[in-house]
Amino acid sequence: MSKGVTPQSENYAKWYTDVVQKAELADYSPVKGCMVIRPYGYALWENIQAELDKMFKETGHVNAYFPMLIPEGFLKKEAEHIEGFAPELAIVTHAGGKKLEEPLVIRPTSETIIWAMYKKWINSYRDLPLLINQWANIVRWEMRTRMFLRTTEFLWQEGHTAHANAEEAMEESLKMVHVYQNFAEQYMAMPVIVGKKTENEKFAGAIDTFTIEAMMGDKRALQSGTSHYLGQNFAKAFDVTFQNESNEKEYVYASSWGVSTRLIGALIMTHGDDKGLILPPRIAPYQVVIVPIYRDNEAKSTVMTYIETITNELKSQGVRFHLDTREALSPGYKFNDWEMKGVPLRLEIGLRDVEKGNVVVFRRDNAEKIIETKDAFCASITRLLETIQKSMFENRKAFREENISNISNYDELKIATEFGGFARAFWAGTDEEEKQIQKETKVTIRCIPLEQSGKSGTCFYTGKQTTKQVVLAKAY
C-alpha cells in the first residue's frame, strides 16, 4: 500500500475513495455498486446509530422491524411513489426453485409494507399517533454508485408515523428534520441548512420534503437527511382510516424520515484533509489513541506502567481510547496511520515523558502538538474533546459562510457555483425553469430555507418580485 492519499486539490473524487479505503472504512465487494463496511467504518455507524436512536426515543418513537421483501403490487398502489422508484427496483422473480406467482421487490424504502400493516393496527384516534422507526438495509439499483454516498445496498433508519390530523403530521415532520439538524451540527460538527425541497426535488409520494443540506470540502452540496410530510397519500393508497372523536371515518395523516450511511460520506467530505479523516470527538470510534515509544523491554515496561495510570483515568472518565501496542511498527508509521483514521487526539509517550510526568498531545483537527503534565491532561481531557468538537463545527461553519454568495442574476449564479459554492437568491420561477437551470448549469435548488428574511426581492431568473429565497448549488 502506497503512502498517503491523492491530494484534494489534484482530484477530489480520488481523494475521497482513497480515504475510504486507507482509513479502512469500507472496501469494494464482488458485486457492482455494493461495499463492505469494515470494522472501523461500522464502529462509526454504530456511534451514529446510538446517538440518533437515543434522540428518536427521547422524542417518543419506538423501534420495530418490517420485512425486506415486499409484494410488487404494494409499490404500485401509490402512483407517484412507483413512478419514482420503478427504475431502481431489484425484484425477486424466482425462489425455492420456482417462479413466484407475484414477484417480490427488495425494499427501496418501506412506506408500502408499513402502511399495509398500519391498516391492520389503526382503527381509532386512540391508536394515534403511531410513532415507529426501523433500522434496516435497503436496495436501490442506482446507475452510478460511490462508496457511502450512493451504494446499491445501504443501511439507514426510516421513521414512519401516523397521525390524526394534518397539523400534527406536519409538526412531526418538521420536528424530525430538526432532530437531524441537531445531530449533524452537535455530533458530526457539520453545519446544515434546513429547508423545504422544491416540487422537482421532493420525495416520490410526499406532499412536502424537508432536508438538511451540508457543504462538502469541495463546496458542493450533500443532502444529508430528509423528512417528508406525506399527508393522506399513503393512507389513501392503503386504505388506512380511523374513527375520530366525532365518530367520523377519516384517512390517517403521515410522515416519514430517514438518514443513511451516506452520513459517513458526509463526515469524510466535511472534515477530511490530505492526511485523511478528521473525526469529531462525539462520534469518533476512538477519541484518543496512545502510541507508546520505547527501545527495549525495560523501557517498554516503564512506559506501559505509566500509560496504565493514564488509561485508568480515561476509563473512569468514559473516554474512548485505543492503545496501539503493535510491535515492529515505528512511531512515525503509527502517527500517520492514526491521522489517516482521523482520531481526534494522539498521545505520544516515551521514557522522557515518564521521567517528567508529561504527555505529548497531538490534535488532529489543527495539528497542534503540546506537551503538558499527565495530571493536567487528565484533568482537562473531557473539556479538550468538547473544545475540538466545537472548534470543528465553527471551522466548517466559517468555511460555508465564506462560500455562500448572494446573487441577483443568472450570470452571477453561474460564477458563484461553477467550481462549487452555494448561492442564495430570490426565486419565483416554475418547475420547468428550475429544470432548465439544472440542464444548463448542473445547479439545483437545494432547498427553500425554513428561515426566510421576510424581505421582498427580484427573482434572479425571471425578474419577478417575490419573498421566497432559495439556496442553489451543484450537488452530489
Place this chain on the structure above:
RNA sequence: CGGGGCGUGGCGCAGCCCGGUUAGCGCGCCUGCUUUGGGAGCAGGAAGUCGGAAGUUCAAAUCUUCUCGCCCCGACCA
C-alpha cells in the same frame, strides 16, 4: 445507457507496439538479528495456470475475435 480507463503474486505497476527458454519491479507478507520521539535497516524466504473463452502459430501475458468484470466522468438518485 453514453464517454473514458483498467484487469499480470495480497496491493500498486512494468512487460504487450515488434510473439521465443526460469514473467520482472516496488510495497506488503513470513523467519532471524539490529531498530523504535514523523511512514526503520540488513540477510534469507513464500507467493502469479498474466480476468475468461475461442482462434492464429512450432511457440501467446504479447496478435485476432468474442465475452465477463471493475473503476472514473455524465444523465437518475439518500
